[in-house]
Amino acid sequence: MSIIIKDLHAKIGDTEILKGLNLEIPKGEVHAIMGPNGAGKSTLSKIIAGHEDYEVTSGSIEMDGEDVLEMEVDERSRAGIFLAFQYPMEIPGVSNANFIRAALSSRLPEGQEIDAVAYYKDLYAKMDSLNMDRKFTGRAVNEGFSGGEKKRNEILQMMMLDPKYAILDETDSGLDIDALKIVSEGVNMLRSPERGFLVITHYQRLLNYIKPDVVHVLADGQIVKTGGPELALELEEKGYDHLQPAAV
Numbered sequence: 678m679s680i681i682i683k684d685l686h687a688k689i690g691d692t693e694i695l696k697g698l699n700l701e702i703p704k705g706e707v708h709a710i711m712g713p714n715g716a717g718k719s720t721l722s723k724i725i726a727g728h729e730d731y732e733v734t735s736g737s738i739e740m741d742g743e744d745v746l747e748m749e750v751d752e753r754s755r756a757g758i759f760l761a762f763q764y765p766m767e768i769p770g771v772s773n774a775n776f777i778r779a780a781l782s783s784r785l786p787e788g789q790e791i792d793a794v795a796y797y798k799d800l801y802a803k804m805d806s807l808n809m810d811r812k813f814t815g816r817a818v819n820e821g822f823s824g825g826e827k828k829r830n831e832i833l834q835m836m837m838l839d840p841k842y843a844i845l846d847e848t849d850s851g852l853d854i855d856a857l858k859i860v861s862e863g864v865n866m867l868r869s870p871e872r873g874f875l876v877i878t879h880y881q882r883l884l885n886y887i888k889p890d891v892v893h894v895l896a897d898g899q900i901v902k903t904g905g906p907e908l909a910l911e912l913e914e915k916g917y918d919h920l921q922p923a924a925v
């Protein structure tokens with residue numbers, strides 16, 4: 678059981694951004710992707726989630742044997758793919774509690790409903806584990822939230838939706854050390870043989886708290902290097918430049 682990406686090429690407008698990307702994320706493992714700004718990290722995560730701005734020109738993405746590129750965005754979510762955005766969206770007029778409840782409801786068979794008592798019990802327990810004030814249930818999704826509060830809220834959504842594969846795109850950016858620890862603990866609590874993680878980060882720091890099984894480097898639209906956790910430390914020390922294809 679895994680997500681398998683083969684020779685993925687994708688463009689936005691006329692610009693090719695992913696240029697033959699290969700990656701496999703088995704269930705039960707945490708894979709980190711590191712890479713310079715503009716390498717295509719966010720592009721990759723949005724394409725897996727089904728963002729409509731990008732055109733996949735060739736290659737494939739499979740999840741547990743299913744063709745992900747054939748699925749609509751909401752099908753991908755129901756099938757168990759979760760993406761925590763680098764810049765979480767605000768959804769004015771929709772409370773956090775109702776937003777998560779609607780997402781959970783959409784997965785139930787026709788006619789079945791979420792039990793409200795059990796739902797709030799679960800929601801509050803998970804908010805407590807993330808040190809989130811309960812007043813956030815009634816507030817509009819991410820509206821007026823600080824950077825750290827938004828990221829914490831993404832982790833709450835992830836905990837509630839219980840995905841098979843979770844992608845975190847620079848969840849560490851803009852977090853102070855306390856928020857980083859809380860977010861990382863949230864992720865670590867969700868590590869399981871039944872779930873795969875793709876953790877995207879520009880900096881090694883996050884990987885002190887979320888220990889990856891495998892580290893990949895994405896540069897110029899391709900995975901250019903794969904290794905163990907020590908690769909992250911090496912990148913921290915040497916930077917990304919020595920990994921770029923040699924200039925001609």
Ligand code: ADP
Nearest residue numbers: 689694712713714715716717718719720721730
């Ligand atoms: P990363 O997340 O690794 O920093 P991105 O995936 O955000 O990189 O961006 C990869 C490249 O694609 C960059 O050169 C960026 O400028 C370009 N790009 C991303 N989104 C758009 C867009 N909507 N329109 C045009 N170019 C884009």
Ligand code: MG
Nearest residue numbers: 713714715719
């Ligand atoms: Mg970037």
Ligand code: MG
Nearest residue numbers: 718719763847
């Ligand atoms: Mg990015």
